Amino acid sequence: MTVHSPEPAKAGGDKRERILDAAEHVFAEHGFFAARVSEIAKRAGVADGTIYLYFKSKDDLLISLFESRMERVNAALAEAIAPIARPLDKLRTFIRAYLTLVAEQPSVAEVLTVELRQSSKFMKEYSNPRFAEFLRQLAAVIADGQAAGELDASVPAPLAARAIFGVLDELALSWLLQRGEKFDIVRAADWVGGLLIHGLAGGPGLQRSNA
Amino acid sequence: MTVHSPEPAKAGGDKRERILDAAEHVFAEHGFFAARVSEIAKRAGVADGTIYLYFKSKDDLLISLFESRMERVNAALAEAIAPIARPLDKLRTFIRAYLTLVAEQPSVAEVLTVELRQSSKFMKEYSNPRFAEFLRQLAAVIADGQAAGELDASVPAPLAARAIFGVLDELALSWLLQRGEKFDIVRAADWVGGLLIHGLAGGPGLQRSNA
DNA sequence: TGCGACTGAATGACGGTTCATTCACCCGAG
DNA sequence: CTCGGGTGAATGAACCGTCATTCAGTCGCA
Incomplete structure (x- = not known):
């Protein structure tokens, strides 16, 4: 079932949120400079590259x-x-x-x-x-x-x-x-x-x- | 003049001071992570390697x-x-x-x-x-x-x-x-x-x- | 001549960013 | 209903620039 496009948009927003959550914890633990983008990706359960679909750069991720x-x-x-x-x-x-x-x-x-x-x-x-x-x-x-x-x-x-x-x-x-x-x-x-x-x-x- | 070992130690101490002064300004301007060891060396008027004669590492320099x-x-x-x-x-x-x-x-x-x-x-x-x-x-x-x-x-x-x-x-x-x-x-x-x-x-x- | 402080080019690791590739899903045609 | 072409989000290995650190050699002094 799932008649009218259930959560394609929802899933997208969800992923962005997951990345922000992961960044919150990784930045908190290591600080911005020592934080590794790959660790954020792993924690969010996405690939490294995916982060760059939602944020322009590591800096942009911190600002967001x-x-x-x-x-x-x-x-x-x-x-x-x-x-x-x-x-x-x-x-x-x-x-x-x-x-x-x-x-x-x-x-x-x-x-x-x-x-x-x-x-x-x-x-x-x-x-x-x-x-x-x-x-x-x-x-x-x-x-x-x-x-x-x-x-x-x-x-x-x-x-x-x-x-x-x-x-x-x-x-x-x-x-x-x-x-x-x-x-x-x-x-x-x-x-x-x-x-x-x-x-x-x-x-x-x-x-x-x-x- | 300068009979008994004038400033071999003094010169060493002086150089250490110069490096600390340079580090103070470079760290202040860029922050620790963005600061370049080579810029500190240039500002202190010494070679990059000289810094490592006085400090174990960049971290040690900051702590000192x-x-x-x-x-x-x-x-x-x-x-x-x-x-x-x-x-x-x-x-x-x-x-x-x-x-x-x-x-x-x-x-x-x-x-x-x-x-x-x-x-x-x-x-x-x-x-x-x-x-x-x-x-x-x-x-x-x-x-x-x-x-x-x-x-x-x-x-x-x-x-x-x-x-x-x-x-x-x-x-x-x-x-x-x-x-x-x-x-x-x-x-x-x-x-x-x-x-x-x-x-x-x-x-x-x-x-x-x-x- | 010998010594050690000093030099700075070379090194090697590291990690942010990219991009060729995959593949799950959608949709229109038959 | 089914098939197949199209789409674009997602992937992750590789790239490439960027330094901290090293070390083989230089220099000046005793």
Whole structure:
């Protein structure tokens, strides 16, 4: 049976996805430069040449992977903060959601965290729109908080966003390099939120100076 | 003149230094993998083979460069905070000194910031003692502040140190990728200090809640 | 003259990319 | 229903450029 062309197109899209999945894990394990195209092909269950039917080059494969995964991350974060009303809670939720993603999908995190930097070298011209969107999203939460008078308005929101991303990224990296041996990254999320909001001087212990 | 063996050893040491300098700039410009040993040799004014008289391999060259520069950074930071008495001022000074180093020696910063990550891949076994010392130094400042009651003691100092490094590193990276077009990284140091100490909620504008 | 630092052309491995070939499937004609 | 020509996705072995590394020889000094 299978009357009207069942999944010729479906199979094609499926294969592209399989290659991206394989690339995600191989890049995560070895890094972009040490990763072998032939290993990606083997893991995806396709021939070496097939990869070049879907991607122009190894570089293009990395960029496509990047866009694909970053798009998912952005969507997940947008969904997480959408139902929250207060900007401060949005910020805390954003942080928790990001670090939860890292814990749940370490190989995605590895690619984003490590490859983002090294590729900034040979991708100088590639403007990286998905990552820019990530930063914009975070900056918007901060700007909201500033507009609502909950956050210090003297700090430029885009720079604050970068700083926060720096914390998240570094935590992700150190956690990835020792796979959760030393600390629970999701639990860490809450005091990172506290640290960023109240500062080192004003943690839970001395939240408001009543002195 | 030059009675007792003037610079046979000195000349050797000098050549080693020249190679490290050249490697610093070439790695900074192209990244480790795209960097060519022959370009480093040319820039250092030595033959390709000479490099292998001083370093076991290209990997070894990167590691040696790393240790050399990180050692300098650690020394500069230690010197900067040594005369400061109060832990909070030490922390501010540390942050300012680090970002000043980035601005003054961008190629060192580039190597430390970018290559540290990508090399974490093929250097899994290399424990990176200098970077560990950097973190220890920063954590010590925080622990001092906690002991003095100036900083929230509920935050583990090593984790706070990592978070702060994350901010510094991300700021350095974004500045390096657009060479100071967008912001003055040294000026940024002061509000980063404020952000980390007082938090987003308590910037200069609302420093102490008297409410 | 002897020694060892230095040289740089030669080497060999390596891996991204190509492309001649295969073959599973479709479709129209008989 | 069946046969056979056509199609193009998929294959994977081979190609070819690209370096890291080596080593036979040079040079300058003691």
